[in-house]
Structure formats: structure tokens, C-alpha cells
Amino acid sequence: MKNNKLHSIEKLLKIMDELREKCPWDKEQTMDSLKILTIEESYELIEAINEENFEEIKNELGDLLLHIIFYSKIASEKSKFDFSDVIKSISDKLINRHPHVFQNKNKISRNEVEKNWEKIKLNEGRNSILSGVPKTLPSLIKSIRIQKKASNSGFTFNSTYESKAKVYEELEELNEEIKLNNLEKIESEYGDFLFSIINYGNSLGLNPDNALEKANKKFINRFKKMEINLKKDNLIIDQISKKILLKYWQKSK
Numbered sequence: 001m002k003n004n005k006l007h008s009i010e011k012l013l014k015i016m017d018e019l020r021e022k023c024p025w026d027k028e029q030t031m032d033s034l035k036i037l038t039i040e041e042s043y044e045l046i047e048a049i050n051e052e053n054f055e056e057i058k059n060e061l062g063d064l065l066l067h068i069i070f071y072s073k074i075a076s077e078k079s080k081f082d083f084s085d086v087i088k089s090i091s092d093k094l095i096n097r098h099p100h101v102f103q104n105k106n107k108i109s110r111n112e113v114e115k116n117w118e119k120i121k122l123n124e125g126r127n128s129i130l131s132g133v134p135k136t137l138p139s140l141i142k143s144i145r146i147q148k149k150a151s152n153s154g155f156t157f158n159s160t161y162e163s164k165a166k167v168y169e170e171l172e173e174l175n176e177e178i179k180l181n182n183l184e185k186i187e188s189e190y191g192d193f194l195f196s197i198i199n200y201g202n203s204l205g206l207n208p209d210n211a212l213e214k215a216n217k218k219f220i221n222r223f224k225k226m227e228i229n230l231k232k233d234n235l236i237i238d239q240i241s242k243k244i245l246l247k248y249w250q251k252s253k
């Protein structure tokens with residue numbers, strides 16, 4: 001079984017070599033041209049995971065693996081690194097960042113693992129706990145990562161109650177700027193309010209991104225049901241009163 005897995009990887013590497021040599025599209029690709037496609041593939045994987053579609057998860061993982069091999073192939077052509085270097089890099093990193101598994105064999109909690117991870121990264125040369133947060137992350141996910149990393153360093157509220165109180169504090173500050181009609185400060189305070197809501201979700205042990213996606217799906221499903229009911233009654237959504245529309249919305253719940 002082990003040999004078959006190794007053979008599969010070798011086969012894929014050879015396919016990539018051949019594509020790079022003989023396919024006009026593959027020959028033209030660069031790291032820059034691939035990166036948008038990689039982002040797209042990542043979102044397709046997330047969608048498959050959200051839908052718990054294991055067949056699609058398998059397929060999307062394959063697509064991402066192809067991208068990793070593609071980047072490695074391009075780098076090898078520039079004599080920078082190859083796929084084996086990528087494997088060695090992540091293997092070394094995992095061993096170094098899990099001393100409780102590979103070195104001292106200590107039993108520690110999940111929270112301790114996360115805290116040690118950040119400490120080790122600082123020892124590797126990072127100048128800030130937050131320097132590992134990619135600038136290109138979507139804002140919601142970036143906020144989650146920033147707050148998680150800060151929390152692991154000890155910079156966090158002492159309780160869920162304090163986190164909740166911060167939400168009310170930021171909402172009050174937002175309302176004050178709305179009264180003053182200062183658009184620039186309204187945006188700033190609205191951002192602080194969103195940041196505090198995400199922090200509150202984290203303190204409750206929730207993933208704010210997952211929670212928001214579920215809310216998105218819930219809204220979409222209800223909205224589509226409302227459209228169906230309106231169509232049955234020969235009503236057009238933008239030609240009826242808000243009062244009637246609200247009744248159909250309540251019916252769709």
C-alpha cells in the first residue's frame with residue numbers, strides 16, 4: 001500500500017513534467033498567473049467541506065495538490081526548490097513545532113499546543129506574533145486569526161462577560177458617531193463593532209466565519225421560499241408593499 005502511494009505521487013510529478021513540456025497552456029503558466037486559480041480552488045474545497053461532500057473534497061484536494069506541484073515545478077526550473085524540498089520543509093517545521101510529540105514527549109493541552117506554536121515561531125525569527133497573518137486574507141478570516149494569535153499570547157478578556165461588554169461599548173460609540181453624522185468616524189467605529197462581535201464569537205468557542213456562512217445559507221433558503229410563495233400568488237417582489245413582503249418573509253421561516 002505504501003509503495004502504491006509513493007508511485008501515485010511519482011506518477012503525478014511525471015505528468016506535471018510532461019504537461020509543462022508539451023501543453024501550450026501549462027507551458028505559459030507562471031506563479032503569478034496561477035495564484036488566482038489557487039484561491040478559486042481553495043474556495044471550492046471549502047464549499048465541498050461545508051456540504052460534507054467527500055467525493056468533491058477528494059477531487060478538490062487533488063486540484064490543490066496539483067497547484068502545489070505546479071508551483072514546485074516552476075520553482076525547480078528557476079533552480080530555487082523542487083517538490084521534495086517542499087516536503088522536507090513542512091516535515092521539519094512540524095517536528096520543530098511539536099516538541100511535545102517528537103522530543104520531550106510531554107502531555108499538554110490543546111491551548112498549550114497553540115501557545116507553544118506561537119512562541120516557537122517567534123524563536124524562528126518572526127518579529128511579532130501577528131507577523132504570520134497574511135495580508136491578503138479576507139477581512140473576516142484575518143480578524144479571526146489576529147484575535148486568536150493575540151489570545152494565545154495572553155492578550156485577551158478574562159471572561160465571556162467582558163467580551164460581551166465590549167460589544168455594547170463599541171455599539172454605543174458607533175451610535176454616538178451616527179448622531180454626529182461623521183461618516184469617517186462612523187466607518188471606524190463600525191469596524192471596531194464588527195471586530196468586537198468576532199471577538200465575542202471566539203470567546204463563546206464559535207468560528208465566526210462558519211456562523212456567518214450558516215446565516216448566509218439560512219437567508220438564501222428563506223428568500224427563495226419567499227420568492228416561490230410570491231410567484232404562486234402571482235405577485236412581483238418589487239411591486240408590493242413592504243408590509244405584504246414582510247408577511248411572506250415570516251411565512252417562509
